[in-house]
Amino acid sequence: MVSTLLKHSEAKIIFVDYQLLDTATGAFKLFSEKGIKLPYLVLIPDSYSPSSGANVTISMPEVLEYESFLAAGNPDFPIVRPNDEFDPISLNYTSGTTSSPKGVIYSHRGAYLNSLAAVLLNEMLSMPVYLWTVPMFHCNGWCLTWAVAAQGGTNICLRNVTAKGIFDNIATHQVTHMGGAPTVLSMIINAPASERRPLPGKVSAMTGGAPPPPQVLFKMEELGFNVTHSYGLTETYGPGTVCTWKPEWNSLPPDARAKIKARQGLQHLGMAETDIKDPATMKSVTPDAKTMGEVMFRGNTVMNGYLKDLKATQDAFKGGWFHSGDLGVKHPDGYIELKDRLKDIIISGGENVSTIEVEAVIFSHPSVLEAAVVGRPDDHWGETPCAFVKLKDGCSATAEDIITYCRDRLPHYMAPRTIVFEDLPKTSTGKTQKFVLRQKAKAMGSLSKISKL
Structure with a gap:
C-alpha cells in the first residue's frame, strides 16, 4: 500500500518514524524492483540525537536524520504563498x-x-x-x-x-x-x-x-x-x-x-x-x-x-x-x-435492510464488543443479513442468543440469520473493511440451501 501511494503521489521526500522503518524499506524494495526513482528518506529516530539513526543502512539515494535535516534549514526563508487560494x-x-x-x-x-x-x-x-x-x-x-x-x-x-x-x-x-x-x-x-x-x-x-x-x-x-x-x-x-x-x-x-x-x-x-x-x-x-x-x-x-x-x-x-x-x-x-x-445496503426479499440499524441493536447486547453486518447471497431472499461479531473479554454468547436478541428488537427480515465470531478487519484509520467481510459472506454460499431459517 505504501509503495502504491508513493508511486501515485510521486512523492519526493518521505518522513519515516523509526518504528515504521521496516514498512518503508519494504516499499522501497518494491520500487527498486520496478526501476522507479526512490524518494529521499528523512528518518525520525527514537531519541533526538543525530547518532541514534547513524547505523541505519538502507538501499536509498540518501538517508537524512530528522534533527540534522531541520538544523540545515534557513530560519529566515521567504514564505511562498499560493498564487490562488484554490491551489x-x-x-x-x-x-x-x-x-x-x-x-x-x-x-x-x-x-x-x-x-x-x-x-x-x-x-x-x-x-x-x-x-x-x-x-x-x-x-x-x-x-x-x-x-x-x-x-x-x-x-x-x-x-x-x-x-x-x-x-x-x-x-x-x-x-x-x-x-x-x-x-x-x-x-x-x-x-x-x-x-x-x-x-x-x-x-x-x-x-x-x-x-x-x-x-x-x-x-x-x-x-x-x-x-x-x-x-x-x-x-x-x-x-x-x-x-x-x-x-x-x-x-x-x-x-x-x-x-x-x-x-x-x-x-x-x-x-x-x-x-x-x-x-x-x-x-x-x-x-x-x-x-x-x-x-x-x-x-x-x-x-x-x-x-x-x-x-x-x-x-x-x-x-x-x-x-x-x-x-x-x-x-x-x-x-x-x-x-x-450505497454499497452496503442489504435487499432481502425486496425489503431494504439498514446495516447500521442492525449493528446498533447487536452492539447493545451486553456481551458484544464489535459488530459489522453485510449481505450474504441467498437463492430465495436475494440476500440475508450476516453479522460478524467480536465478544468482550470474559463474556459469552452463542449465535442463537444474538439472533434471538435481534428478533426481539427488530422486524424478523432485518435480524441476522448468520453470526460469525471473529476479529473484524480494520483500515489504518479504524474503519471496518466491509468489502473483506462481503467476500467472506459470499464464499459461504446461499443459506436457503442449508437451512430452513
Whole structure:
C-alpha cells in the first residue's frame, strides 16, 4: 500500500518514524524492483540525537536524520504563498473501505475554512490540550492539525492507541479535547476498571468516521466525556456536518438523547450545503425521516477532485453536487441521519435492510464488543443479513442468543440469520473493511440451501 501511494503521489521526500522503518524499506524494495526513482528518506529516530539513526543502512539515494535535516534549514526563508487560494495544499488518500484508495486534493481555502470550523465544532478555547487518536494522515487529522495550532494548543501524541494510554494521558496532561472513531470510543467504555482514571474535567470528544451506536455515546457520557458527533468523508476535509445539540433535548431520557446524538445533523458553518437527494432525479427527498436518498454536499470545503482520475471526479460531482455514496433520511427539523453506504445496503426479499440499524441493536447486547453486518447471497431472499461479531473479554454468547436478541428488537427480515465470531478487519484509520467481510459472506454460499431459517 505504501509503495502504491508513493508511486501515485510521486512523492519526493518521505518522513519515516523509526518504528515504521521496516514498512518503508519494504516499499522501497518494491520500487527498486520496478526501476522507479526512490524518494529521499528523512528518518525520525527514537531519541533526538543525530547518532541514534547513524547505523541505519538502507538501499536509498540518501538517508537524512530528522534533527540534522531541520538544523540545515534557513530560519529566515521567504514564505511562498499560493498564487490562488484554490491551489492544492495537500493530498489525502481515502480509507479504501470499499475500493482502492483515491488521492483527494485539498485546497488552501478549503483547509483554512474547515480548520476554523473544527475549532467551532469542538468549542475549542485558546490553548487547548488535544489528545491524538485520529491519525494525522487521515484528512489532515480532520483538519485539527491546523485547528489546534490556530488556537495555540498542545498536541499529545500516542504511539499506540490503547484505553490505558488514553486515560493515563488525559490525567497526566489535563487533556481538554480529543477525537476518535467509534472504535476508539468502544475501547474507552470497555476498559477494565484497573485501566481507568478519573477525568480531570469534562473532556470534549468528537467522533465520526462511522455512525456511532447510541449505546456507545450513552456510556461515553456516563464516564464524563462530552461527545460531539460529526460526519464527513475524506472528500469533505473530514467533518462536514455536526449534530448540533438543542437545549430542549436535555430533558429526554438518556437512551433517547443517545439516539438523537447518533444522527449526522446539519452542515457546519464552513460547508455551503448538505442535502439528501434522489441520485437519479437530483430532487431533495421529503423530510419525513423515512424517505431514503443519497447524502450530497457542495461548498468550499469539498475537494478539488481526485488526483489523476478525471472520470471518478466527474462521477462524484454529477449534477453539481458531491455524491457521498451514503444513504440517509432527513428529519422534519432538517437533521440528516445515515442509514447505510450505497454499497452496503442489504435487499432481502425486496425489503431494504439498514446495516447500521442492525449493528446498533447487536452492539447493545451486553456481551458484544464489535459488530459489522453485510449481505450474504441467498437463492430465495436475494440476500440475508450476516453479522460478524467480536465478544468482550470474559463474556459469552452463542449465535442463537444474538439472533434471538435481534428478533426481539427488530422486524424478523432485518435480524441476522448468520453470526460469525471473529476479529473484524480494520483500515489504518479504524474503519471496518466491509468489502473483506462481503467476500467472506459470499464464499459461504446461499443459506436457503442449508437451512430452513
